Amino acid sequence: MPILLALDASSSACSAALLQRDDAGERLVSRFALTPREHTRRLLPMIDEVLAEAGVTAAELDGIAYGRGPGSFTGLRIAAGTAQGLAYGLGLPLLGVSTLEALALAAHRRHGVEHVVTAMDARMGEIYVAAWRCRDGAIEALLAEAVMPPEHLRLPPLGEDDGWYAIGSGWSLWEAIPAEVQARLGRHDAESEPAAEEMVLLAARDYAQGARPAAHESQPIYLRDQVAWQKGK
Template identity: 70%
Template sequence: MPILLALDASSSACSAALLQRREGADDQLIARFALTPREHTRRLLPMVDEVLAEAGLSASALDAVAYGRGPGSFTGLRIAAGVAQGLAFGLDRPLLGVSTLAALALGGHRRYHYRYLFTALDARMGEIYVAAWRCRDGVPEALTPEAVMPPDRLRLPPGHEDHDWVGIGSGWGLWERMPAEVQVGIGQHLPEWEADASDMALLAARAFEAGEGRPAHEVQPVYLRDQVAWKKPR
């Protein structure tokens, strides 16, 4: 059964998780998570060493490596991508990129059994990264494409307006700028929720078992926005 390492640095949080799928037994998930703004470069590799040491494994035991591919912090995405690609390339293992928004949705579903989740991240520059999900049997199913937009353009997925929606992620910190119909449709919102490599490991394991692992050099971060730096208007 596969052994998979997942990394994330897409937000203020930094995390690493080691998942061991074991036949006839529960999965073993060993994880580290910390809110470490601007310290991802220093903290990520030690977290990798810690989860491997706790499992009593060396990196050579890994079957695949995964990382939070975005959307999220441009700098954080590049840090995680660089570490994950380096590990996958050095070990000659497949690499998997995991949606940050999907991981947020799975986290809410796993911990609180929410079924309909609207994940949103603060994209800065007056915009948010968003996607809506329906979670069933531990799998988030996208009801809308991942997108970047101003908060006042946000809409509930057509045909799903009457569900009990929960908003998760830093983008919900812009609540006051969202349309009234969205505020009415969202039963609760949790802007403090951060993506976690534990959820990414579970999503990546499913993708790996479906044969979706790719060579390290082929996997790239997903920014959703072409412009990666704010330029002051003249």
């Protein structure tokens, strides 16, 4: 059974998690902290901590996973660089995991919700957003990942069971969300950030399905092709 390590620095949070599955069952060890502007300093110690707690050496790992985005440009580069360095050095596959899908899985695990719309604050008056159906641990994308002004958000129809759970920092822009979208949301959680704990579970799913991407093949997903900064006059 594979032993997988995941790490994330895509938001104001920094996290690492290790998943170990064998005949005795499953063991999940994780660290998570809100550490704005301290990701470089905190990420490697977190990795050491989860390895030590699990009693696993880096040489015993079967794969590395990381939050490939969308998210903070700087944070994604930190996570990608750290993950690629580990994967190259250990000769392991590197699995990029969607931060928005990780948020959807977090909502499903915590609350058992089926329909989840995930949004992260993309700055510059925009959000990263996607929508998902979560059922029996499986996740299906209902709205492809995109970056947009929050006032442009529309949700796909669900039929009679038209209730969405909303999660992620993008919902801090609640006042800009269209009224018709607000009316379709049962609850919203603007405090949660993506975490390596869910990412390692998603990576284990992909690994079980045969995913073995080489370290050089994995790239962060920014969604924005070009970011323009304008200096105030």
